[in-house]
Amino acid sequence: MPTILMPALSPTMEEGKLAKWLVKVGDTVKPGDVLAEIETDKATMEVESVDSGKVVDILIAEGTEGVKVNTPIAQVQAEGETLEAAPGAKSAPETAEATAVPAAETVPSMAAVPAAPKFEAQADPDLPAGVEMVEMTVRQALNEAMAEEMRRDKDIFLMGEEVAEYQGAYKISQGLLQEFGPQRVIDTPITEHGFAGIAVGAAFAGLRPIVEFMTWNFAMQAIDQIINSAAKQLYMSGGQVSAPIVFRGPNGAAARVGAQHSQDFSAWYSSVPGLYVVAPFSAADAKGLLKAAIRSNTPVVFLENEILYGSTGLVPKVDDYVLPIGKARVARQGKDVTIVSFSMGMRYATQATEKLVAAGLDVELIDLRTLRPMDSATVIESVKKTGRLVTVEEGWPQNGVGAELVARVVAEAFDYLDAPPLRVTGKDVPMPYAANLEKLALPSTDEVIAAVNSVTYRS
Amino acid sequence: MARKAAAKPAQSNVPEFTKEQELEAFREMLLIRRFEEKAGQMYGMGLIGGFCHLYIGQEAVVTGITMASKKGEDAQITGYRDHGHMLVMGLDPKGVMAELTGRRGGLSKGKGGSMHMFSNEHRFYGGNGIVGAQVSLGTGLAFASKYRGDNTVSISYFGDGASNQGQVYESFNMAKLWNLPAVYIIENNRYGMGTSVERASGQPNLSRRGEGFDIPGEQVDGMDVRLVHDAAKRAIEHARSGKGPYILEMLTYRYRGHSMSDPAKYRSKDEVATMRAERDPIEQVKNRILEKRYGTEESLKEIENEIRAIVTEAADFATSDPEPDASELYTDIYAA
Numbered sequence: 001m002p003t004i005l006m007p008a009l010s011p012t013m014e015e016g017k018l019a020k021w022l023v024k025v026g027d028t029v030k031p032g033d034v035l036a037e038i039e040t041d042k043a044t045m046e047v048e049s050v051d052s053g054k055v056v057d058i059l060i061a062e063g064t065e066g067v068k069v070n071t072p073i074a075q076v077q078a079e080g081e082t083l084e085a086a087p088g089a090k091s092a093p094e095t096a097e098a099t100a101v102p103a104a105e106t107v108p109s110m111a112a113v114p115a116a117p118k119f120e121a122q123a124d125p126d127l128p129a130g131v132e133m134v135e136m137t138v139r140q141a142l143n144e145a146m147a148e149e150m151r152r153d154k155d156i157f158l159m160g161e162e163v164a165e166y167q168g169a170y171k172i173s174q175g176l177l178q179e180f181g182p183q184r185v186i187d188t189p190i191t192e193h194g195f196a197g198i199a200v201g202a203a204f205a206g207l208r209p210i211v212e213f214m215t216w217n218f219a220m221q222a223i224d225q226i227i228n229s230a231a232k233q234l235y236m237s238g239g240q241v242s243a244p245i246v247f248r249g250p251n252g253a254a255a256r257v258g259a260q261h262s263q264d265f266s267a268w269y270s271s272v273p274g275l276y277v278v279a280p281f282s283a284a285d286a287k288g289l290l291k292a293a294i295r296s297n298t299p300v301v302f303l304e305n306e307i308l309y310g311s312t313g314l315v316p317k318v319d320d321y322v323l324p325i326g327k328a329r330v331a332r333q334g335k336d337v338t339i340v341s342f343s344m345g346m347r348y349a350t351q352a353t354e355k356l357v358a359a360g361l362d363v364e365l366i367d368l369r370t371l372r373p374m375d376s377a378t379v380i381e382s383v384k385k386t387g388r389l390v391t392v393e394e395g396w397p398q399n400g401v402g403a404e405l406v407a408r409v410v411a412e413a414f415d416y417l418d419a420p421p422l423r424v425t426g427k428d429v430p431m432p433y434a435a436n437l438e439k440l441a442l443p444s445t446d447e448v449i450a451a452v453n454s455v456t457y458r459s
Numbered sequence: 460m461a462r463k464a465a466a467k468p469a470q471s472n473v474p475e476f477t478k479e480q481e482l483e484a485f486r487e488m489l490l491i492r493r494f495e496e497k498a499g500q501m502y503g504m505g506l507i508g509g510f511c512h513l514y515i516g517q518e519a520v521v522t523g524i525t526m527a528s529k530k531g532e533d534a535q536i537t538g539y540r541d542h543g544h545m546l547v548m549g550l551d552p553k554g555v556m557a558e559l560t561g562r563r564g565g566l567s568k569g570k571g572g573s574m575h576m577f578s579n580e581h582r583f584y585g586g587n588g589i590v591g592a593q594v595s596l597g598t599g600l601a602f603a604s605k606y607r608g609d610n611t612v613s614i615s616y617f618g619d620g621a622s623n624q625g626q627v628y629e630s631f632n633m634a635k636l637w638n639l640p641a642v643y644i645i646e647n648n649r650y651g652m653g654t655s656v657e658r659a660s661g662q663p664n665l666s667r668r669g670e671g672f673d674i675p676g677e678q679v680d681g682m683d684v685r686l687v688h689d690a691a692k693r694a695i696e697h698a699r700s701g702k703g704p705y706i707l708e709m710l711t712y713r714y715r716g717h718s719m720s721d722p723a724k725y726r727s728k729d730e731v732a733t734m735r736a737e738r739d740p741i742e743q744v745k746n747r748i749l750e751k752r753y754g755t756e757e758s759l760k761e762i763e764n765e766i767r768a769i770v771t772e773a774a775d776f777a778t779s780d781p782e783p784d785a786s787e788l789y790t791d792i793y794a795a
Binding site for chain 2: 050113234236241
């Protein structure tokens with residue numbers, strides 16, 4: 001026989017007043033009929049019947065205060081109950097005790113939290129002996145990566161502002177419209193939120209979009225779709241629906257473009273589970289990692305840098321140059337101090353390293369390349385050798401990538417440290433316009449050198 | 460109030476349903492109704508946590524539209540009031556209910572909840588918790604249809620509240636610009652949470668919201684499943700034939716609060732009672748079935764009992780199925 005229970009109207013309600021009965025014993029009720037009104041300190045609400053049948057007993061009189069949730073308040077004899085097992089009755093508990101059992105099950109058990117799985121990054125692929133190295137700009141490397149991948153898979157398309165007819169605001173997509181046509185290289189209106197959502201929806205349906213943001217500053221309009229729709233999708237769907245998509249564009253400060261156009265989002269995106277976040281420095285890494293990003297079934301935030309677009313590097317001439325996401329690169333091996341950076345920060349770090357090495361210090365320089373999953377193992381191994389750590393990034397200091405690295409090193413290699421780790425970051429200010437102030441706001445080679453001198457106790 | 464006139468437009472030539480259509484509509488809508496009533500009860504018992512947005516009152520909308528679509532081929536996406544959509548699209552009621560209770564047999568293994576369920580197989584893309592986001596995503600599904608040339612359409616549902624979000628219009632613009640096979644269904648149930656359309660919209664006739672983008676729109680009595688179905692056929696045909704997007708504003712009504720914890724003080728009891736008594740979508744179908752002798756009280760009772768059994772089975776499964784294993788905490792974050 002269905003028992004009507006005192007309902008909870010919100011996740012936090014524990015008891016309420018049974019203010020009024022709208023039925024009496026002997027009444028026939030059907031699903032949806034209002035049986036009673038209950039009151040809490042916040043609201044008055046109606047209790048509706050889920051069953052058909054006759055009210056045979058009212059267990060709590062109207063006006064009763066402090067009725068606990070799940071207390072039986074009435075009994076309904078279901079139609080045809082004597083003829084067959086009453087439909088619906090089985091799941092409606094007969095007694096308060098019976099109710100308490102399933103309700104209690106929903107209380108989170110205090111089972112031990114499982115350990116987070118360790119991300120196992122693969123090593124870079126071995127290059128054939130005597131492979132030809134081609135000098136090219138980061139811009140050309142990114143362009144080649146997209147063109148090669150688009151030739152390989154027709155589901156890949158590029159979408160963004162000025163990517164097609166204008167050939168790219170920064171010419172990263174030069175020539176792609178001519179080769180792949182307007183179906184696959186698509187100019188959008190200036191509407192980041194909308195086209196990011198459209199691209200994620202297309203990825204749900206199995207296409208593989210590359211979304212170019214003219215700069216990551218404008219992607220703040222679209223951050224909801226990047227995080228709430230793309231990054232969380234696989235998890236929310238229990239593994240059913242993924243979003244294979246690359247969001248890419250220049251990140252960080254350009255030059256003299258002021259506060260709204262000069263922000264480093266590395267720390268923001270790299271805090272989000274469900275995303276891969278890549279931030280290359282060299283041309284070779286730009287090519288190999290963008291190709292990996294386009295092949296990834298996990299959404300990738302690919303952070304480029306406008307100032308680096310024109311810088312050149314050697315890229316191996318192999319058919320398919322794909323690098324592993326999640327693997328740092330040891331740019332220089334050394335034993336005295338570890339410098340860790342990524343993207344534009346690597347320029348300051350590299351210049352500082354050259355000067356420090358010339359001054360007799362054996363620097364180990366690590367380029368993270370990927371910020372999530374973060375290859376802290378390579379950094380920790382290095383610090384165990386050198387005992388000293390300096391991180392370099394353009395972003396703000398609070399909750400930055402450097403802060404995360406220092407926390408991990410302190411937790412896992414505390415006993416190996418010979419000096420407190422130091423961070424070189426952008427200053428804790430919006431980016432100023434004036435040339436002198438902008439220079440002060442950004443990290444510099446001198447600051448990296450000073451930090452290294454400090455952790456190595458040199459003056 | 461302008462809504463009253465609009466809620467029941469004069470319909471002279473109502474397209475009639477066949478016997479099979481009437482019975483299908485009755486069965487689908489009743490399944491939603493009974494399922495949602497059970498979900499409401501289970502929420503009251505503390506078996507369902509967090510937010511739980513019930514579809515009671517709006518059943519004719521998703522039922523009529525899905526009957527006009529190609530099930531399993533056309534994509535559908537909606538916001539957080541999503542249980543009815545999944546049931547009509549053929550997703551397993553046990554899996555839906557078990558997701559509501561956060562159990563391992565839920566459609567998202569218990570990791571999504573009421574607002575986050577999906578099915579590639581049935582082409583249902585959620586179940587989205589951010590108001591309006593599903594409109595851009597649904598437009599992306601339409602983009603994929605056109606990109607592939609697979610002759611499917613994408614149907615995006617959103618409420619009167621969502622119709623004021625900026626990304627809806629960004630999506631309208633691109634859908635028209637690229638002539639995407641996108642059907643937009645505005646489920647106007649008169650209240651975005653507690654704020655009525657009149658208090659939220661400069662132009663309360665939401666079917667006109669596409670005018671600036673040259674997207675046709677119609678206002679439809681969303682309580683009559685035949686009219687919903689008829690309008691949906693037009694809209695879907697328009698989109699499928701390459702003419703681009705189409706907007707249908709469904710004038711509907713939710714009987715329950717915005718979510719389970721909504722005391723619904725912003726409207727009168729009379730308003731709710733009148734809608735239930737005079738416009739109920741299921742009663743309308745039921746009365747026609749009896750009038751036209753497509754069925755009898757007894758045969759409809761049999762359908763009711765079948766549905767009750769389905770819902771009971773779903774509820775039993777959703778209360779007996781175990782919670783997800785703790786090891787599931789760290790799965791499904793990164794795609795292989």
